[in-house]
Amino acid sequence: MTRLDVIATELSDPAAAGRIAPASLLHVITEAQLAIIQGRDAHASFQDLLHNLLRATDCPFGFISEVLHDSDGAPYMRTVALSNLAWDSEHNAWLERDDLSGLAFQDLDPVVGTVLRTHAPVIVNEVAIEPRSEGAPTGWPVIEKFLGLPVFSEGALVGCIGLANRPDAFDARTAADLQPIVTTCGVMILIERTRRSQQSAERRERDFVSILSHELRTPMTLIRGSLGLISRLPEDSVSPKARDLLEYANEGTRRIVRVLDDLVAVASIDGGRLQLKRGACRLADVVDAAVCDQGQAAEKAGVSLESEPMPSVVLELDEDRIAQIISQLLSNAITVSEPGATVRIGSTVTAETVSIHIDDDGPGISPADQHQIFQRFRQLEAPETRRYEGSGIGLYIARELAQRHGGEISVESKLGEGSRFTLGLPRTGGPENCS
């Protein structure tokens, strides 16, 4: 078995050689802090930190691990960075087995495990840890010297840094010299945990939306199908009153289906799964399709749709998605317009951009509210006093779709004077910022 020579910060030989050069330490910290500030990929940041740390300390081997707890509350380690100890294919295969999620060490070696048990540094200069006892591949060297440093964040043990086989002996001063790096590492682990927790919450929300949409669609098929079929029965088999009621029910199901479609779109956008199907299309055709789509709604609301002749421009777009955006903007304009009002659609073309404007004479939007209308599930009015129907995700989806085309949606509005929504698109196609 291994022999623990020294635990914690006391040393028999305080004059042991091997202080770490301040310049080297500063370099390690600067690089790590830069990674934090720039929000670099966590896996690469931890690997870089370890690489710089090994260079600064002259250690050939080392690891950085996060301390986690199993379902019984027992601590264990999962590596977030590990030096390649063997440089062979067996080693690489072993590491890749767990990919970027890191290797979990639950059955901890007594030496390494001491850090987790005592929450104190471990300094060992005369041991012979047999790494294969951990299941490591052949080719891994025997660990002769080891420095284990606990990493704390907000008072809790969150990680462990392990360095091994330094030519000079490890001592208490090595541990003290490395303390700023350990602190920085704690911040990195905390940031990574926060990011993971946010991702997990977002994933749960997306899954919920997706399941909700799917679960509602099946019963809605029965409702919509039955109502649709009753509507088609001969005139004399359904009374006029019942036919009116059927029409209300059909209208209600149409709205629910629209919300379900929007929820699916939101889940796709948020999950990065939205894919554009770009192709050459005439702007005039896309606008016509949207105007046609909203024609019935405008007529029902007693609102006139006035469309200026569109310029003869061909763009590389996902035709259906752009029509969906314009349709959404028209729908909103119709919704806020009084009967007898007019909603106007026009355009401006420059060498770089094409802009489509939709103007209404509705109540207008205050400057404060203009910042909120593109947020998900954001309605400007409380549900109980809301004058306009809608789930509050239409503009969010529209803006996301515009941005995926490299474009943007903007609003100009004054209370009491109506609003102008503008969809601006690059003439060159723009980047498709989605997977």
Next chain:
Amino acid sequence: MTILLVDDQPQILLIASMALEFAGGFEVLTAGSATHGVAMALEHRPDLIVLDVMMPEVDGIAACRQIRANPDLAGTPVVFMTARVGEADIATYYAEGAVGVIPKPFDPRTLGDELRALKAKADAL
């Protein structure tokens, strides 16, 4: 035009059949499982097969693969009619060789026209 509807929910088979009956011009066959659906397709050689996706035992995707792999049925166009209509789901259906996707809840008043349009699209390919 002969349509084979495959769905494990009998109410949906009934509604879709009635919708096509109202639309006129369709002979409708129904199957309550994917396995039964593939057998009926081999026996009756429909012009178009409409598959649900979420079915117990053999799902719609697997049924589509069986249809595509069978030389006697490989030319029969398949349409998915499903509540699973996320972006990734739809991409999968087309990758499996579907000619179209009809999201549930479908509109019974337009179902006939949609299926005719999809059959015409398949014929043009």
